[in-house]
Amino acid sequence: MEYSAIFWWTTLWLLFWGVVGSIFTRRVYLRKDLDTSNSILVGSMVGAAFGPVGLVPLWLKTPEISRKLILIPAFVSVGIMMIAFALADPQNNCVSNGSFVASQITNGLIIGIIYGLMALGLTLIFSILGIVSFSHGEFYMIGGMLVYYSTVVWFPGLHPVIGVLIACLLTFMLGAVFERLFLTPLYDGRIDRPVEYGILITFGLAFTLQYFVQAVGGANPVKAKRFFDFPRIRLPDKADPWLIKTSRGNMELFDTISISNPRFVASVISIMVLLGLLYFLYRTWTGKALRAVSQDRDAATIAGINPHHMNMLAFAMGGMIAALSGATLVQAFSWLPQVGMIPAMRSFVIVVLGGLGSLPGAFIGGIIIGLVEAAGTGCVPDPQKASSYIPAYGMIVLTLTLLLRPTGLLGRRFASGTHGKL
Amino acid sequence: MNRQQTLWLISILIIVFFMTFPFLYGRRDYDYIMHVLITGFFYAILASSWSMLSGYAGQFSFGHMAFMGLGAYGTALFSHYFYLSPVPTNLCTEFEIGDQYFIIKDAIGVTSSTLDQDCLTKALAIWDGSVQITPMPIWIGILLGSMLGGIFGLLIGMLVLRLRAAYLALFTLGFSEILRATISAEIKITRGQAGIELPYLFENGITVFGHEFSKTDKIPPYYVMFFLLLACMAVLAWLAKSRFGLFVRALREDEDAAAALGVNTVRFKIMVFVITSTMAALAGAVQAHYVGIITPNNLMILQMSLVVAMAVIGGLENFAAAAIGAIIIQFLLELLRESFVIGGVEVDMTLWRLVFFGALLMITLRFYRNGLITPIIEFFTRAHVASETVEKRMDPKTEDVEEEGITG
Amino acid sequence: MIELEVKNLNKRFGGLHVLKDVSFGIKGAELIGLIGPNGAGKTTLTNILDGAIKPNSGTVYLNGQRIDQLPPFEVAKVGLGRTFQVTRSFRRMTVLENLYVPALAKHVAADKTEVTNKALEVLDFLTMRHLRNEYAQALSGGQQKLLELGRLLMLDPDIIILDEPFAGVHPTLMEIIYEYIRKVNEEGKAIVLISHQMDSIFSLCKRLLVLNYGDLIADGAPEDVKNDPVVVDAYLGKDDDENSDTTNNEKQNSA
Numbered sequence A: 001m002e003y004s005a006i007f008w009w010t011t012l013w014l015l016f017w018g019v020v021g022s023i024f025t026r027r028v029y030l031r032k033d034l035d036t037s038n039s040i041l042v043g044s045m046v047g048a049a050f051g052p053v054g055l056v057p058l059w060l061k062t063p064e065i066s067r068k069l070i071l072i073p074a075f076v077s078v079g080i081m082m083i084a085f086a087l088a089d090p091q092n093n094c095v096s097n098g099s100f101v102a103s104q105i106t107n108g109l110i111i112g113i114i115y116g117l118m119a120l121g122l123t124l125i126f127s128i129l130g131i132v133s134f135s136h137g138e139f140y141m142i143g144g145m146l147v148y149y150s151t152v153v154w155f156p157g158l159h160p161v162i163g164v165l166i167a168c169l170l171t172f173m174l175g176a177v178f179e180r181l182f183l184t185p186l187y188d189g190r191i192d193r194p195v196e197y198g199i200l201i202t203f204g205l206a207f208t209l210q211y212f213v214q215a216v217g218g219a220n221p222v223k224a225k226r227f228f229d230f231p232r233i234r235l236p237d238k239a240d241p242w243l244i245k246t247s248r249g250n251m252e253l254f255d256t257i258s259i260s261n262p263r264f265v266a267s268v269i270s271i272m273v274l275l276g277l278l279y280f281l282y283r284t285w286t287g288k289a290l291r292a293v294s295q296d297r298d299a300a301t302i303a304g305i306n307p308h309h310m311n312m313l314a315f316a317m318g319g320m321i322a323a324l325s326g327a328t329l330v331q332a333f334s335w336l337p338q339v340g341m342i343p344a345m346r347s348f349v350i351v352v353l354g355g356l357g358s359l360p361g362a363f364i365g366g367i368i369i370g371l372v373e374a375a376g377t378g379c380v381p382d383p384q385k386a387s388s389y390i391p392a393y394g395m396i397v398l399t400l401t402l403l404l405r406p407t408g409l410l411g412r413r414f415a416s417g418t419h420g421k422l
Numbered sequence B: 001m002n003r004q005q006t007l008w009l010i011s012i013l014i015i016v017f018f019m020t021f022p023f024l025y026g027r028r029d030y031d032y033i034m035h036v037l038i039t040g041f042f043y044a045i046l047a048s049s050w051s052m053l054s055g056y057a058g059q060f061s062f063g064h065m066a067f068m069g070l071g072a073y074g075t076a077l078f079s080h081y082f083y084l085s086p087v088p089t090n091l092c093t094e095f096e097i098g099d100q101y102f103i104i105k106d107a108i109g110v111t112s113s114t115l116d117q118d119c120l121t122k123a124l125a126i127w128d129g130s131v132q133i134t135p136m137p138i139w140i141g142i143l144l145g146s147m148l149g150g151i152f153g154l155l156i157g158m159l160v161l162r163l164r165a166a167y168l169a170l171f172t173l174g175f176s177e178i179l180r181a182t183i184s185a186e187i188k189i190t191r192g193q194a195g196i197e198l199p200y201l202f203e204n205g206i207t208v209f210g211h212e213f214s215k216t217d218k219i220p221p222y223y224v225m226f227f228l229l230l231a232c233m234a235v236l237a238w239l240a241k242s243r244f245g246l247f248v249r250a251l252r253e254d255e256d257a258a259a260a261l262g263v264n265t266v267r268f269k270i271m272v273f274v275i276t277s278t279m280a281a282l283a284g285a286v287q288a289h290y291v292g293i294i295t296p297n298n299l300m301i302l303q304m305s306l307v308v309a310m311a312v313i314g315g316l317e318n319f320a321a322a323a324i325g326a327i328i329i330q331f332l333l334e335l336l337r338e339s340f341v342i343g344g345v346e347v348d349m350t351l352w353r354l355v356f357f358g359a360l361l362m363i364t365l366r367f368y369r370n371g372l373i374t375p376i377i378e379f380f381t382r383a384h385v386a387s388e389t390v391e392k393r394m395d396p397k398t399e400d401v402e403e404e405g406i407t408g
Numbered sequence C: 001m002i003e004l005e006v007k008n009l010n011k012r013f014g015g016l017h018v019l020k021d022v023s024f025g026i027k028g029a030e031l032i033g034l035i036g037p038n039g040a041g042k043t044t045l046t047n048i049l050d051g052a053i054k055p056n057s058g059t060v061y062l063n064g065q066r067i068d069q070l071p072p073f074e075v076a077k078v079g080l081g082r083t084f085q086v087t088r089s090f091r092r093m094t095v096l097e098n099l100y101v102p103a104l105a106k107h108v109a110a111d112k113t114e115v116t117n118k119a120l121e122v123l124d125f126l127t128m129r130h131l132r133n134e135y136a137q138a139l140s141g142g143q144q145k146l147l148e149l150g151r152l153l154m155l156d157p158d159i160i161i162l163d164e165p166f167a168g169v170h171p172t173l174m175e176i177i178y179e180y181i182r183k184v185n186e187e188g189k190a191i192v193l194i195s196h197q198m199d200s201i202f203s204l205c206k207r208l209l210v211l212n213y214g215d216l217i218a219d220g221a222p223e224d225v226k227n228d229p230v231v232v233d234a235y236l237g238k239d240d241d242e243n244s245d246t247t248n249n250e251k252q253n254s255a
């Protein structure tokens, strides 16, 4: 128990010098008449990683801010935190158990891909319509529900993949209809505060959908069957330290990493959808038009693209992508009408972290959040608390992002939250 | 009588109606209707203060229910853990204050067996009725709860200063989810989903004008909540009329322009956060003492959705409209509770009413952007404007000087 | 005595050096034109003087008080008011309320009847009294511009910076704005007028500042500036093509 003091004091130390660095580095750069963008980030990172030993040379030399100057201290501070944690709690699973750590990381990566896909939908909607959809979680929930209902209740025995397709189709239509009915006033300047209107109207949709599903289907948790079973494999055949071994619902690699079937299948589907999406966005005319509208609406209009169609397409596709993540995950988790809340929050965090409006950013953000959550759920000592606090891990990331680099990792055009004012 | 005066008259009539209602109404469902009204007043405070925050100042926060919860849990924890006793227990943490001992009960969460009981219960068992301990007065708890809400309002207000619209909404939503998660997870202290029980507003009953009311009577809490609502409305009305209202609306419209004209936008943004979250916390604390229990489910996003919908349907940019909308909707929701059967299918109205309600929210937003109540109020307050403009355009020379109402 | 002292202002946006060692001064109730091609840094200069953005280096003193590190609302109270290139009225507040904001923000203990009377006076001057209870969003674009000018009168600053007040304005309204500028200037306020319309600038201003991509390349009487070879080279163009210049800019401004 007394060891845990090490961890908290280290955290405090890092925080203190991070704050000192972020406050004064900017001033120093300003005074020396240098470019101050990112100086807050560099200051806090260097401060957290090296404390005064790093800050003083930084302030004396004020080197030009480069990616290296941000990343190295960032990794160093993460490393320090890890060492402090290991010292504080040497018995912890994520310190002493190598295979647990490997599993946790692999699963974090896998789930991160799915998170990234869902966040991609949100960022797509934002980059075209300029609103943040608060009904993203409900699309996710409906996607899962539709797979469950189509394969278990309405047409028992239907192949789940067809269920996924049905879910996609219906949610796409739902998104399109909603956009036509409720979002069109956004485009002709009839609304004074379009961003707020977008928040409230999608919030209303979320509320309605959630209770609609609950009223129709009840509030009991449901779960779909596994989409596919793994074939039974064991390689190399009889040797004892195997490389890969599968049972129907699980796969083990190198005798250490264990991946459950539903997550694996979901992430494979996500990767395929992602590739399809990239092809669509970069190789087809419609996809290019979509990206054109997101970059310069007026120019795209002049080039003969109807932006209204693109709005509809973007909202419908964004919703469909969320539904798809839900549809693939309904085999992994039990499903309730309220299940969308946490994934929605997580998507927001990812999108802000990656940079609002940036497609690759959403993906990288997804993987980072996947890893952070895996670390959080794996390492926090009390497992019951660890899972209750899942939304908190993301929020810490969100707060840090907003304070240190509001544009997110890859966001340039959208200075987040301040409309380019920073 | 002009329309302005008509409006005054209507408002006074409404107030008189609610003042006398408990004595006029005599049906069998008396307690139930009173309960609906008390809850309606509670939501009215939340909706109107949220309308000040989002409608007037333009800060779309989804954390309002979290502040409500802070107030409720603040007073709940206070009354749950702190007591005064004339003799030391020698079991609990305690300090001597004058001739009394200030006792802090230990946090043990939900007791499942008779063996692990909190220190105070053990001490009481030892004393076996020989010692009378005093619980803390609840008004101190309510005060502390409101202050807790205000302090968090200050912190959140400072944190979100630079955030606009969507980011603000995301951040506050996250804040309220974390608060809920924390309360659910810290079972030792907050008893998690089981919730904390609180003493009633008038735990020992109260005697007013010679009439004795027991602790479960509805009339005393009715008036407490109603006067609280009136007080909040008075404060909001004063704020809206004063320079505060003018400045927060200016910063909603255009922060940079307001700053360029000398408005300290930072200060007013933080102030509006502090004031509205204190109101929410106060309402939450009083409501918790009225209901007698607070659980993390009270902080769920559903509750926030209700407040948002009430304010939007009433009229976001008029706190009075938001309050009236809240009371009406609370009533409608209760009326629609009855489930019924059509063609052998049971329609569970407890859920469907929320679906209709969500649809109403969307339709209001889409087609009646000022809400459903605000236009009625504006019919009375702004009737002269349009005709005036047209008249003057016809004949720009006629001029009438009249006092314009603002207070410095 | 009004005195603005700008010394060695530098401003960078990332790699872009928008203002390079800009220095000038204003003494007394001058009427100064500030011109320069699009992207020259005029609005950025306004934003720095107003406190909305901070310079990388350099100082600004107004009436002996340093203002370059102050927030905008303090600067407004010290005595500098500005309009925005894109009109920014408080759209969902009435015309009168728009006018109350600066008056009440500047004077903590303002008397309400006094403020109201002053606001009505201002509205009379702008020929907008009959619109006093309309929401600003119900006004035409030109009327909103007038309203913005009215707000400045209510703020009552020593120095007023007008960022392209003539953009998208009909000649009749232009007359009102001309009159506004002259009257306010005669009342003893210094005015900095940013515009691309050379004829307005030349007919109103007695002193001209020329900003050319961050460099302040000229500062003097309009006639001298007009014939200054540096300015002619950089900005005004070779011939007497002021008119075509004006129409071009008008197009851009109204966009």
Ligand SMILES: Nc1ncnc2c1ncn2[C@@H]1O[C@H](COP(=O)(O)OP(=O)(O)OP(=O)(O)O)[C@@H](O)[C@H]1O
Binding pocket: A420, C013, C016, C018, C036, C037, C038, C039, C040, C041, C042, C043, C044, C045, C085
């Ligand atoms: N916030 C900002 N971030 C990055 N660059 C900026 C910012 N504000 C202005 N700039 C750049 O600074 C330069 C000067 O801009 P500024 O608005 O001051 O020009 P201007 O002289 O007002 O032009 P115009 O006549 O078109 O109004 C431009 O190149 C612009 O792109």
Ligand SMILES: [Mg+2]
Binding pocket: C042, C043, C044, C085, C163
């Ligand atoms: Mg400009």
